[in-house]
Amino acid sequence: MTDSATPSDFIAACHTVIGAAHVLTDAHDTAPYLTDWRHRYTGAACAVLKPATTDEVAQLVRIALAHRIALVPQGGNTGLAGGATPDATGRQAVLSLGRLNRVRALDIHNNTITVEAGVVLAEVQARARDADRLFPLSLAAEGSCTIGGNLATNAGGTGVLRYGNARELCLGLEVVTPQGEIWDGLRGLRKDNTGYDLRDLYIGAEGTLGIITAAVMKLHPLPAARVTALAALASPHAALDFLALAQRCAGSLLTGFELMSDFCLQLVSNHFPQLRYPFDERHAQIVLLELSDAESDEHARALFERMMETALDEGLLEDAVVAESLAQSRAFWDLREHIPLAQAEEGLNVKHDIAVPISRIGTFIDETDAAIAAAVPGARMVTFGHLGDGNLHYNVQAPDDGDAKAFLAQYQTALNRIVYESVHRHHGTISAEHGLGQLKVDEAARYKSPTELALMRAVKNALDPLGLMNPGKVLR
Ligand code: FAD
Numbered sequence: 223m224t225d226s227a228t229p230s231d232f233i234a235a236c237h238t239v240i241g242a243a244h245v246l247t248d249a250h251d252t253a254p255y256l257t258d259w260r261h262r263y264t265g266a267a268c269a270v271l272k273p274a275t276t277d278e279v280a281q282l283v284r285i286a287l288a289h290r291i292a293l294v295p296q297g298g299n300t301g302l303a304g305g306a307t308p309d310a311t312g313r314q315a316v317l318s319l320g321r322l323n324r325v326r327a328l329d330i331h332n333n334t335i336t337v338e339a340g341v342v343l344a345e346v347q348a349r350a351r352d353a354d355r356l357f358p359l360s361l362a363a364e365g366s367c368t369i370g371g372n373l374a375t376n377a378g379g380t381g382v383l384r385y386g387n388a389r390e391l392c393l394g395l396e397v398v399t400p401q402g403e404i405w406d407g408l409r410g411l412r413k414d415n416t417g418y419d420l421r422d423l424y425i426g427a428e429g430t431l432g433i434i435t436a437a438v439m440k441l442h443p444l445p446a447a448r449v450t451a452l453a454a455l456a457s458p459h460a461a462l463d464f465l466a467l468a469q470r471c472a473g474s475l476l477t478g479f480e481l482m483s484d485f486c487l488q489l490v491s492n493h494f495p496q497l498r499y500p501f502d503e504r505h506a507q508i509v510l511l512e513l514s515d516a517e518s519d520e521h522a523r524a525l526f527e528r529m530m531e532t533a534l535d536e537g538l539l540e541d542a543v544v545a546e547s548l549a550q551s552r553a554f555w556d557l558r559e560h561i562p563l564a565q566a567e568e569g570l571n572v573k574h575d576i577a578v579p580i581s582r583i584g585t586f587i588d589e590t591d592a593a594i595a596a597a598v599p600g601a602r603m604v605t606f607g608h609l610g611d612g613n614l615h616y617n618v619q620a621p622d623d624g625d626a627k628a629f630l631a632q633y634q635t636a637l638n639r640i641v642y643e644s645v646h647r648h649h650g651t652i653s654a655e656h657g658l659g660q661l662k663v664d665e666a667a668r669y670k671s672p673t674e675l676a677l678m679r680a681v682k683n684a685l686d687p688l689g690l691m692n693p694g695k696v697l698r
Pocket residue numbers: 259294295296297298299300301302304305306319339360361362363366367368369370371372373374375376377378379380428429430432433434435562563655656659692695
């Protein structure tokens with residue numbers, strides 16, 4: 223803040239732009255914006271600001287700049303790295319983008335949809351479907367997360383194998399810079415080599431370089447049929463061999479390949495009894511596969527059957543079941559999507575959203591499981607994720623018979639070290655799709671080279687020299 227300015231001057235100035243009704247200061251009103259989805263971080267804010275247009279965002283950013291108030295952008299607040307939660311000082315303001323919720327354009331021939339940052343992901347999917355198109359970004363939080371948050375975290379989800387992550391689905395952005403200027407980069411171009419790619423700089427920046435206010439997103443043809451199957455396997459190594467076979471048989475029709483360990487599905491059926499274990503016998507690993515077929519349901523099923531037969535003949539599979547109906551297919555996905563919810567019900571846990579080269583996943587799991595078992599008695603591994611992308615949610619649940627809080631206090635640091643050292647050894651990353659937020663900012667500094675960190679700092683300092691955009695996230 224400037225010497226003479228106070229948060230109340232700042233708040234009064236915000237009132238003039240968006241009206242008092244959209245400047246929340248009452249503790250009851252601001253509370254939902256101040257704690258993250260996992261209830262891991264709670265901050266304080268001098269206000270929660272709820273603009274409805276890009277121009278209002280730009281005006282608020284200029285006011286914040288004049289008063290030296292840092293802004294924490296927030297979309298659906300479903301992020302898993304504490305990126306959207308302010309610090310505890312009460313001198314930051316949350317900038318909630320939820321009222322920027324218009325679909326600005328749908329261009330069928332260009333296969334694009336232009337949406338504002340606060341449009342909820344499920345709404346983008348629905349609008350695309352209404353136009354006989356597919357918007358393929360899909361994740362369990364899609365009913366609440368927003369396109370702005372998806373882009374700011376470069377979200378992944380279950381369709382990355384075929385369609386790529388949020389970055390690969392984005393053609394253009396509109397951004398309010400830390401100086402309160404509007405950059406209109408809403409270009410729906412698939413080719414544009416005219417200098418530095420600012421779009422890609424803002425994507426994945428977690429709100430530390432500016433505020434995303436709108437985006438042009440790519441649409442794909444709606445598949446004629448989607449068929450889902452579950453396959454039971456003895457190990458992650460077998461799952462990797464099966465992935466290679468599935469890619470050989472199905473090529474780009476393979477749109478999902480999710481790994482779930484037996485314990486993940488045990489947790490799901492314990493906490494959500496309506497979601498039953500899908501096989502008569504237990505198996506060490508279950509893979510959920512999805513084929514998206516441009517021809518027909520019959521074509522996809524025939525392909526699946528050939529693939530499963532080959533895999534059974536080669537001794538890769540222990541069992542398999544192809545969904546007979548949309549409802550059964552939904553039930554398979556429900557199993558996968560309820561794993562994080564079941565983990566939350568089970569109690570405190572340590573999450574690791576890691577990626578290693580796909581070929582190393584089996585060895586990574588073997589080595590890291592063994593190191594954790596040796597160092598942390600009773601740790602229960604909850605391993606699942608997007609195997610086709612090399613991305614695992616390699617989570618650790620406290621023992622079921624002890625004090626989970628005490629367990630985490632004692633072992634969290636050791637667990638992180640074991641996992642991240644193993645990731646590092648396997649040339650992986652400590653954050654594949656959730657971002658760094660405040661959760662992993664120090665870990666990232668540990669594993670990135672001094673050169674990479676210096677380049678990142680140079681970008682941050684060039685774009686946001688006063689450090690008012692989501693400070694303390696991504697970089698310190
Ligand atoms: P928020 O949580 O509000 O914000 C996330 C970050 O983006 C913060 O740093 C925030 O400051 C910044 N931000 C938000 N909006 C803007 C904006 N307009 N401009 C600039 N910065 C902004 N993620 C995956 O990638 N894959 C998954 O499979 C997945 N599964 C999930 C399952 C569950 C049950 C939950 C709760 C979360 C899951 N997530 C997953 C994480 C989360 O949903 C994503 O990170 C999502 O993209 C966040 O969107 P949001 O709108 O909620 O963003």
